[in-house]
Amino acid sequence: MIDITLLGTAALFPLPKRALTAAYLFCGGHGILFDCGEGTQTAARRAGVSLMKADIIALTHYHGDHVFGLPGLFQTFSNLERTEPLYVIGPAGLQKAMEPILKLAWQTSYEIKLIEIPPEGLKLCELVKGWAYEAKLSAFPTEHRIVSQGYCFTLGRAGKFQPDKAQALNIPITQWSVLQKGNSVQVGDKIILPNQVMGAPRKGLKFIFSGDTTFCESLIDAATGADLMICEATFGENEQEEVANRHGHMTFRQAAETAKRADVKQLWLAHYSHKIIDPREYLPNATAIFENTICGKDGMSTTLHFED
Ligand SMILES: [Zn+2]
Ligand SMILES: [Zn+2]
Secondary structure, eight states, X not given: OEEEXXXXXXXXXXXXTBOXXXXXXXXXXXXXXXXXXXXXXXXXXXXXXXXXXXXXXXXXXXXXXXXXXXXXXXXHHHHTTOOSOEEEEOSTTHHHHHHHHHHHHOSOSSOEEEEOOOTTOEEHHHHSTTSOTTEEEEEEEEOSSSOEEEEEEXXXXXXXXXXXXXXXXXXXXXXXXXXHTTOOEEETTEEEOGGGTBOSOEEEEEEEEOOSOOSOHHHHHHHTTOSEEEEEOOBOSGGGHHHHHHHTOOBXXXXXXXXXXXXXXOEEEEOXXXXXXXXXXXXXXXXXXXXXXXXXXXXXXXXXXXXX
C-alpha cells in the first residue's frame, strides 16, 4: 500500500492558496518527497504530512519553483534533531545545483548525500534499511527547457508462498519468512531460492510524478499501466499548445492524451499557471480525452492498494 499526498499544484511561484507543485509518497514507514519549492514544508504541514520520515528528496530539475524550499527544509530537519541521513536525487548537474543550497543549509544535524539513480533504478531497501523489499524508484528523461527527469515508483508484489513446495524441500518453518522476504536460505548443503517456493509475481503498484515537461514519448513509456500519475498541466486551453511546447510544458489536453496513451488508471493534474484561477473550468478539455482525470488540489491524498 502506498499513500500519496499532493502538497501543491502551482507553477512558477506560490500563491496564498496554492503551494508550488510537490508530492509526498509514504510506504511502510518511509517517505519520498518529489520536488521542494518555496513553501513546500508549510504545504506539508497544512496537509498533515510530516516530512521527517522522508529518506529521499527526488528533484525533477533545478528551476527555482522546484528547489528553493530545500534550504529551509534542511534547517527544519536540523531544528527537529534529525539524525538519519537524507538522500537527494536529481538529474545531471546535481552536485553543481546543490552547492549554493548546501552552503545556505550550512551545518546540519544529519548527513545529506547526493546520489544519482542508476539506469536500472534504485532498490530502496539497499539504500535505506526498512524500505519494503519490492520498492523501487527509477527516473526517466523528460523534455523541459533544462535537463529534467520524471520519477516512477513501483512496489512489486511477490507471488503467493507455496507451503507444499517448502515442505517437499524440507525447509524448516522458521526459514519460511526469509524466503517470503525474497532471500535465499540454506538447507543442508543446498541453497533454496525464493522462486522455488513462491508462485508467479502478482501485479504491484506504480506511481508516476512527471515534473515539468512537454508532451513526450518517454513520459508515456514510463507511465504505461501506472495506478496514478501526477502530471503537469500548466495551461488550460487547448489552443495554448504552441505556447506550452515553447515553454516546455503541457496543456490539460496533452496531459490527458499522455494518460490515455499510457493507459494509466488515474490522472491528477498539477503545476497550474497562476493565470488559472479555477482549474475545474478547464477540466472538460482533459476529460474529453481521458475520463479519469482529476484536477489536483493542494493537500489531496489517496492510498493505492494491491488488487484483491
Ligand atoms: Zn515548474
Ligand atoms: Zn521548470
